[in-house]
Amino acid sequence: MEKTYDYGIIGAGPAGVTTALIAANNGKKVILFEKDKIGGICLNKGCIPTKTIMHSADLYRDAKSSENIGIVANDLQFDIAKVMEHKNKVTETLRNALTKTLQGKDVEVVNKEAKVTADKTIEADGVQYNCEKIIIATGSEPKPLKDYPFDHEFILNSDDLFELKQKPQKVLIVGAGAEGIEWARIFKDIDCEVTVAEAASRPLSIADEEVSKYVERLFKTRQINLKTSTTIAKIENKQVTLSNGDVLNPDFVLVAIGRIPLKPQIDGKATVIGDACGQLMLANFAMYQARALVSGIRFDNVFVPSVIYGTPEIAWIGANEQDLPYGSYHKAVCPVRMLGKAHCDNEMEGFVKVLTYENKIIGAHIISKEASAIIHQFAIAMQNEISVEELKKVCFAHPTYSEAVYESMMML
Numbered sequence: 001m002e003k004t005y006d007y008g009i010i011g012a013g014p015a016g017v018t019t020a021l022i023a024a025n026n027g028k029k030v031i032l033f034e035k036d037k038i039g040g041i042c043l044n045k046g047c048i049p050t051k052t053i054m055h056s057a058d059l060y061r062d063a064k065s066s067e068n069i070g071i072v073a074n075d076l077q078f079d080i081a082k083v084m085e086h087k088n089k090v091t092e093t094l095r096n097a098l099t100k101t102l103q104g105k106d107v108e109v110v111n112k113e114a115k116v117t118a119d120k121t122i123e124a125d126g127v128q129y130n131c132e133k134i135i136i137a138t139g140s141e142p143k144p145l146k147d148y149p150f151d152h153e154f155i156l157n158s159d160d161l162f163e164l165k166q167k168p169q170k171v172l173i174v175g176a177g178a179e180g181i182e183w184a185r186i187f188k189d190i191d192c193e194v195t196v197a198e199a200a201s202r203p204l205s206i207a208d209e210e211v212s213k214y215v216e217r218l219f220k221t222r223q224i225n226l227k228t229s230t231t232i233a234k235i236e237n238k239q240v241t242l243s244n245g246d247v248l249n250p251d252f253v254l255v256a257i258g259r260i261p262l263k264p265q266i267d268g269k270a271t272v273i274g275d276a277c278g279q280l281m282l283a284n285f286a287m288y289q290a291r292a293l294v295s296g297i298r299f300d301n302v303f304v305p306s307v308i309y310g311t312p313e314i315a316w317i318g319a320n321e322q323d324l325p326y327g328s329y330h331k332a333v334c335p336v337r338m339l340g341k342a343h344c345d346n347e348m349e350g351f352v353k354v355l356t357y358e359n360k361i362i363g364a365h366i367i368s369k370e371a372s373a374i375i376h377q378f379a380i381a382m383q384n385e386i387s388v389e390e391l392k393k394v395c396f397a398h399p400t401y402s403e404a405v406y407e408s409m410m411m412l
């Protein structure tokens with residue numbers, strides 16, 4: 001046993017890197033083990049590459065459909081090779097920056113698979129490291145269908161999509177959760193025929209029911225075929241039979257039914273954070289948990305916003321309306337079309353719904369362009385117990401989507 005550290009962290013995704021940087025900032029000696037690429041799923045096969053491809057898809061879709069507002073684009077192409085090249089550049093730039101930041105904070109990075117072999121002991125490549133505190137931040141892996149494992153040719157997971165060489169024509173997505181909704185809209189944006197099979201009776205079954213209903217309507221408007229209460233009955237010779245009897249011949253099946261926490265061998269005391277702990281599988285949850293662990297900030301799952309980058313974006317925080325006892329709360333819904341900015345942008349779909357109890361916000365549910373930004377106003381209000389009356393006093397810039405926050409407060 002040669003080396004001694006204050007923190008030994010396994011996994012360099014958002015959870016592990018955040019822990020490492022804050023601990024190092026606090027003057028602790030930190031070692032970080034990563035078997036693959038710095039940045040974890042989020043940076044290499046999750047949030048960042050998805051949203052980069054999505055940005056290209058957004059531009060393509062908008063250019064195609066903006067003749068009525070004076071944009072005429074002829075011979076438009078979605079060049080998937082270039083899109084992927086750009087995506088690789090973005091992830092590489094961010095990965096290099098993160099690597100430099102870790103170096104700058106004197107975090108020792110070991111590019112090896114690691115395990116916990118005893119209390120205060122991490123082993124990687126036959127070398128043992130003595131670590132006062134051990135943090136497991138090893139993330140998660142895609143969940144396969146029960147009877148049909150990933151073959152990475154016809155039955156794909158999201159990792160496989162980042163290697164696509166050709167634009168598909170027909171796609172079947174299993175699961176209408178965050179991942180299913182984001183990829184459904186990307187493939188629709190780039191002209192694919194998209195079917196989504198969802199086992200539950202509504203898309204985004206963890207969300208507020210009003211949000212799910214609106215998403216269902218948006219799918220219809222965008223001609224994405226959503227089949228709820230539907231599972232996969234059979235996959236044979238690249239033909240898929242759904243439980244409702246439909247037979248489909250997609251280019252591939254994207255399985256987006258969730259992820260499984262991933263943990264190494266742990267034969268000693270360790271704290272598990274991020275996706276590996278199997279709670280909310282979000283990068284912001286992982287980073288928040290890491291911050292709470294090292295800096296001791298107040299932590300509560302209720303303050304974690306969820307964002308799904310559909311068209312338009314979907315975001316929420318706190319309680320769902322259907323979970324609240326009848327008559328125990330107040331509610332305001334501001335339709336996005338009430339906002340001047342929505343008309344300027346020709347983006348009038350959606351609403352901002354707020355739930356309050358005793359003049360404090362207990363839940364907010366948004367479908368809107370820029371929902372990913374608006375939600376933080378509710379997050380700040382909730383975390384700091386800012387009342388409805390106090391929010392009404394804030395000066396909101398005009399024209400903005402944030403004006404929906406003010407409008408909804410005025411409706412309460």
Ligand SMILES: Cc1cc2nc3c(=O)[nH]c(=O)nc-3n(C[C@H](O)[C@H](O)[C@H](O)COP(=O)(O)OP(=O)(O)OC[C@H]3O[C@@H](n4cnc5c(N)ncnc54)[C@H](O)[C@@H]3O)c2cc1C
Nearest residue numbers: 011013014015035040041042046114139274275281282283
């Ligand atoms: C397609 C997709 C899109 C997503 N989009 C979003 C989004 O928009 N917003 C959002 O908040 N979340 C999003 N997520 C979820 C987000 O990526 C995860 O919640 C986040 O990455 C979890 O962070 P983590 O640090 O816990 O784990 P990870 O990011 O998975 O990092 C874990 C790391 O540990 C390493 N590791 C595992 N075992 C070992 C070992 N034994 N030794 C050494 N290293 C090991 C892995 O190689 C990996 O790099 C998305 C996920 C996917 C798949």
